[in-house]
Amino acid sequence: MSTTSQPRGSDPRGAIFGGGIKAGDSKPGQAGNPNPGTGAAGMVKRVPYRRYFWLLVCTWTGIVAGSLAFNLAHHAKEVESLTTQTARALILKDLSYREWSILHGGVYVPVSSQPETRSFSTNDDGRDIVTPSGQQLTLLNPAILSRQIFALQEEKLRIVGHITSLKPIRPGNLPDAWERRALEQFNSGVEEASTVEVRDGENYFRMMRPLRIVKSCLRCHEEGGHQEGEIRGGISVAVPMNQFVTPGANSWLTIGHLALWFAGLVGLFFGARDLRSHEQARVQAEQEQERLIAELHKALASVKTLTGLIPICSSCKKIRDDHGYWTRLETYLEQHSQAEFSHGLCLDCMRKLYPEVAQAVEERLPHDNPNPPPAQNREG
Numbered sequence: 360m361s362t363t364s365q366p367r368g369s370d371p372r373g374a375i376f377g378g379g380i381k382a383g384d385s386k387p388g389q390a391g392n393p394n395p396g397t398g399a400a401g402m403v404k405r406v407p408y409r410r411y412f413w414l415l416v417c418t419w420t421g422i423v424a425g426s427l428a429f430n431l432a433h434h435a436k437e438v439e440s441l442t443t444q445t446a447r448a449l450i451l452k453d454l455s456y457r458e459w460s461i462l463h464g465g466v467y468v469p470v471s472s473q474p475e476t477r478s479f480s481t482n483d484d485g486r487d488i489v490t491p492s493g494q495q496l497t498l499l500n501p502a503i504l505s506r507q508i509f510a511l512q513e514e515k516l517r518i519v520g521h522i523t524s525l526k527p528i529r530p531g532n533l534p535d536a537w538e539r540r541a542l543e544q545f546n547s548g549v550e551e552a553s554t555v556e557v558r559d560g561e562n563y564f565r566m567m568r569p570l571r572i573v574k575s576c577l578r579c580h581e582e583g584g585h586q587e588g589e590i591r592g593g594i595s596v597a598v599p600m601n602q603f604v605t606p607g608a609n610s611w612l613t614i615g616h617l618a619l620w621f622a623g624l625v626g627l628f629f630g631a632r633d634l635r636s637h638e639q640a641r642v643q644a645e646q647e648q649e650r651l652i653a654e655l656h657k658a659l660a661s662v663k664t665l666t667g668l669i670p671i672c673s674s675c676k677k678i679r680d681d682h683g684y685w686t687r688l689e690t691y692l693e694q695h696s697q698a699e700f701s702h703g704l705c706l707d708c709m710r711k712l713y714p715e716v717a718q719a720v721e722e723r724l725p726h727d728n729p730n731p732p733p734a735q736n737r738e739g
Contacts, residue, residue: 408638412631419623427616431609439564441603443553446566449596453505453520454568457594460501461573467496502529505594517599519563522570524592538567538595545569545590555600567595 460466467488486498499507502522509520523534525542534542541552553566569590670679671688678691689700709717 408631408635412627415627416624419627420620423616423620423623427613430612430616434608434612438600438603439555442564442598442600443566445603446553446564446596446598447551449518449520449598450566450568450594453508453594453596454570456508457501457505458573460504465498465500466504467498470495470497506531517602519597521595521597522592523595524570527592532592534593537565538593541567541595542569542590542593545593558597562600563597564600565595565597567593569593 470487488496488498490496505520505522509522512518512520521532521538523532523538523542525534525539527533537554537556541549544552551566551568553564555562555564557563570592572587572589572591669691671677672679672685676688677685678688679685680691680694686694692698693700704712706717706720709720
């Protein structure tokens with residue numbers, strides 16, 4: 360005979376009637392978290408989609424605006440580069456044919472076709488000649504030749520050329536304000552000057568290079584005490600920049616970026632709406648889960664469980680209570696839980712007590728079970 364400790368103050372004498380059964384796990388209300396919805400699962404975290412949406416809108420706007428500014432600046436830089444190269448090529452071209460004219464002492468042209476024929480030279484021997492056919496020719500010096508080419512160039516191409524000096528012989532060669540500053544820079548060692556200015560509402564790129572006296576130039580400039588290699592003045596050119604701009608290029612760039620920006624906004628809008636619908640579905644699912652968990656906790660809290668070793672009779676299956684009295688199993692369970700019992704008879708007991716009724720019941724039972732349980736184990 361052995362003794363075993365009993366929970367809930369039960370008498371250890373009940374152990375002499377044999378073994379017991381273990382039941383249950385916890386007291387009422389201790390089956391889980393009694394306050395559902397207060398733990399980690401009960402905290403439904405909402406994502407601030409509205410704030411993220413406007414943050415993405417601002418970011419997207421900044422990206423598109425930066426791209427537009429970069430492309431406009433790149434386009435303007437390309438235009439400036441093309442204009443600079445063109446202006447430099449025009450000046451080099453003007454200097455080249457001016458040098459050619461100086462090397463050859465000028466160009467003879469018919470007198471009648473030239474509005475300007477004075478060479479501004481103190482030595483006019485050989486300036487005017489007559490051909491054997493009787494045609495009168497006059498010698499144009501390099502300055503006059505350049506001015507006439509500049510006039511034709513401005514009329515046809517709107518490209519303005521100008522020869523100027525701080526001490527001009529001809530009043531028409533007086534420098535403007537920018538040319539004067541450029542000439543002063545040339546005397547300081549600068550070899551090229553450029554700027555962008557507005558003329559008649561249109562942007563012009565201006566470039567200027569110095570004009571140096573060569574030996575042939577002393578024919579007209581020897582009276583001033585000039586020397587070969589000295590900077591006598593400068594030659595400038597003004598090129599309209601709109602000739603290098605594709606019509607409507609900036610407008611198309613702006614329209615294209617606006618369309619891209621709008622398309623991005625549409626994508627962000629529909630993406631945010633889709634995310635919002637998914638978030639709502641997630642919140643609803645979590646709320647439903649919380650509701651089910653709360654119901655489960657409520658159901659578990661209402662369950663009354665038995666714990667410890669319960670003394671039970673090996674023969675009649677009566678249970679010994681804490682006061683030492685033996686009670687029927689169903690009575691004990693009704694007293695210590697919320698279970699209720701309904702009574703009936705199994706087939707084995709029915710055969711013993713009511714054999715005729717048992718036979719009628721067995722006839723109504725289905726006989727298609729290929730492996731019926733033994734008669735002593737079947738219940739009715």
